[in-house]
Amino acid sequence: MSIRLAPAVEELIRTLSALPGLGPRSAQRAAFFLLQNRKGALDELASALNTARRGVGRCRLCNTFTEGDICSVCADEDRDPGLICVVESVADQMALDASLAWPGLYFVLNGRLSPVEGIGPADIGMPQLLKRIGAGVEEGVLREAVVATSYTPEGDATAYYLIDALKKRWPQLRVTRLARGLPSGIEIEYTDLSTIANAVYSRRDV
């Protein structure tokens, strides 16, 4: 005798629960919230999704989200076009740029290599990245590529693949990875052993 929700409501809950951060219960809460605020939140979200679907694409140069052909970062003349930073996602790009430490451009991969899940170089946009770097090198503009993938097994696999591809094709290009070491604000006592070991191996003269 338990209540069966209307199919359209069930479908709304199902699609919301696909979002990261929303489990089945919070997806139901979100769906009821939207249905209770149909002139407000529901209309606004529906309209934002329709606009995003029609208007948001990928930057032709760096593959980040953009409404135009080229994103605001690639169009920014204050950035050094001799430096390109390769990241796994737009979220990583945002975090890196918020650190204000990177004066150059970016290339956003579509995630990282994962042989287990059958995700290969073409799936994450490796060919486009190599084409972009090749153009930069041949124009004599590009001096350095930073491989800014995470220090996880899949991030490492992606980095190794990319570093190998870059060094084979353009031996003159400087290729770097982000430094490993102690994070800010955390006591050594509470830092994991792999991080401490890397901080020791990469210790620097002062």
Place this chain on the structure above:
Amino acid sequence: MSIRLAPAVEELIRTLSALPGLGPRSAQRAAFFLLQNRKGALDELASALNTARRGVGRCRLCNTFTEGDICSVCADEDRDPGLICVVESVADQMALDASLAWPGLYFVLNGRLSPVEGIGPADIGMPQLLKRIGAGVEEGVLREAVVATSYTPEGDATAYYLIDALKKRWPQLRVTRLARGLPSGIEIEYTDLSTIANAVYSRRDV
């Protein structure tokens, strides 16, 4: 030099962060997830929202979400039309019905009275509820109304208002509230004092 997202992406994050359960950070993650899965999750969510916007309304009898004129609960002939349970929300209705303890019908208020927020009887659908109960009483069908609001200050205020209105208009109608007492599966040691006090006051002979 920090990155400015495209306005359509900002707007998508803003509308997603209005959902309960999604803060600004998880709204950004959800937006990037949708933009990265535009043929999948984005299209499905947009389509589910458009369907819900067009197709889902309120049941003419009980005010729950429904795609037709009357919901499946009100149309269910196995339910006792002599019993009506008044709840604050569709979520409360779902939870109550999942307990399998209620054999009757429902009426879903649009929340509860909140003088502080300026939410009065008309805002939560009191007039429709009184009309519905009046019709049931005059037809000689309705025997009991359970006021199933929560035991919170606003839930109590809503209950007092409704009980008063019902008793004045139809003194012959049985009006009840849900029992207060110990929740299942929790040790008395860990139960709050107000709940224990109510369990003592309402103790029953065995």
